[in-house]
Amino acid sequence: MISLKRMTVCVVLGAILLGSATAVAESKLQEQIDKDEVIWTWRGFPVIDMDDHWAKRLFQWGISQNIINGYSDHSFKPDQAITEAEFLKMLYRAMGKAIPNANVSANRIYRSSESWTEGPYRIAKQYNHPTAGENNFAMRMSAITKVRAAEIISASQGVHYNGQDAIIYLMGHGLSNGEANLPEQFDAAGTFSRAEALQWIRQLAIHGNLKIYERPKVPTDLSLLPNTNDIAVKVIPDFSIEPVTAEDFNLFILDDFPNLKFGDTKSSIDERFGKSTEKTIFNSNMYPLFTAHFNQHGELDGWKTESDDYDFHYRVNLLHTNKGIVLGKSTLSDILTRYGTAGVSKQGIIEYYYKKMEDGTFQNISIYDPIKDIENVYTINFIVDYKTQVVNYIFVTSLKATLDY
Incomplete structure (x- = not known):
């Protein structure tokens, strides 16, 4: 017998685990319990009588x-x-x-x-x-x-x-x-x-x-x-998308450093980057170039990096995504060109959501629509400075890790 439990939650999407300043999105999750298995369904943001409306x-x-x-x-x-x-x-x-x-x-x-x-x-x-x-x-x-x-x-x-x-x-x-x-x-x-x-x-x-x-x-x-x-006419689509692959969830590091790959074990990361001895309040391990979160199997399921005042000159131009977004250098325009406009959330906050398909490919999804099972949903996020429009924060995580269930 399947039992259903409904609850209203306040979820900091893509950020609870990694400490982002992203906006709180209030919606509903449905928890479905079948024996010992828990399945979460995101209910999105329904709009009455607008299913077929262009807006x-x-x-x-x-x-x-x-x-x-x-x-x-x-x-x-x-x-x-x-x-x-x-x-x-x-x-x-x-x-x-x-x-x-x-x-x-x-x-x-x-x-x-x-x-x-x-x-x-x-x-x-x-x-x-x-x-x-x-x-x-x-x-x-x-x-x-x-x-x-x-x-x-x-x-x-x-x-x-x-x-x-x-x-x-x-x-x-x-x-x-x-x-x-x-x-x-x-x-x-x-x-x-x-x-x-x-x-x-x-x-x-x-x-x-x-x-x-x-x-x-x-x-x-x-x-x-x-x-x-x-004046040249250039209409920018409200919600354009660009495809991603598994490589887009990894952190790339210039010079002679090895790259950080989603799913890497903690022991392998400690070996390459030095053992982490400190943790954030979100239970993430702190390394010199990034912060990492590991699942119960000791595998990387979330990371973040930022160009704060303390180590800005150390990290700037050193870290980048697979699509070439460079921390401390790339701009909002660069992000939208390479990932699409669909991720724009609010001033300075850009969030993209993807579902991993059975064949290993990733499909762009809307966080505003219902998601039947968030088990295989991942997010790529950026924060840009509102004055310079330069990227000063990048984090990637699974929604499963974010909701910490």
Whole structure:
């Protein structure tokens, strides 16, 4: 007889065992116990009535990062025109600001002093971001135009441009989320949907632009804008993937050092790199170039390396992945080119998940979807500095080791 036990857990994906600063993802695991065998199933991030919608994965990502939440009826209304207040809430949440949910009844009337919209508008005022609804409650609940959204996004990047100039700024920096390369093709006066707005924010994440800045009080010099004749259209897919092999889970070391291979025994690693005498709070062994975790059989099932202040010059340009991502040198752009954009989680956090198939190959999977058995699921993760966009943290692990079951 198979017994089922359901529980809600707070899981630091890919990080409990190795001490990453990655975001906590709250979801549900199902524990299935059959005799002495325990099988864990990841339930993912379901979205109601969006199975066939083009933006399903966008909303799963937005939910996982607490960027967006549903309405009181649990729907997400992806095709509904987004209001200015909703857009601000989504944008600022993506940038790490805590804002209450907008789960309110459409028939409920709020005074401005008690509205959920006060939070995002206080942030907009604090950072001098332009809004139509600061002193006009009705405008908060009106559909935002694309040009207003462009002004807000550009303002969040620390520049002060209005109208067409804000549009040109977004186009020149690849943040316009479309194929238009001229301002007149932008449909400035048009509105857009909640799904399209979330896609704009996804593009900010992919470009590493989710750090919030204050808009200068004085308009920014127009000469700093790109020439419209030089703007090249380049639409980056929201969730692209690149294939990996077993070699991609290994750590490569330059010079005369041997490489670190997933599945290596602790004794062989001690022999090559010197015996580890210290452990982290996550029960991982510390070596000069990396930290390693071993399963109950003494086999490597997770490792991390980072370029902190203490040993940065010692490790920089020395350690790299199979795809050539070099610690302390490669950038966010390098990661996305070689692994795909699907791994972008939030500002500076990039996480990829793969399932090992019966033939030994690895298949890219979405952590937002249900995973029937996480026994053979592995993750490759990076953290990049938000200022320089340079990789300062790499870790690889199995989900089994992460959940420590």
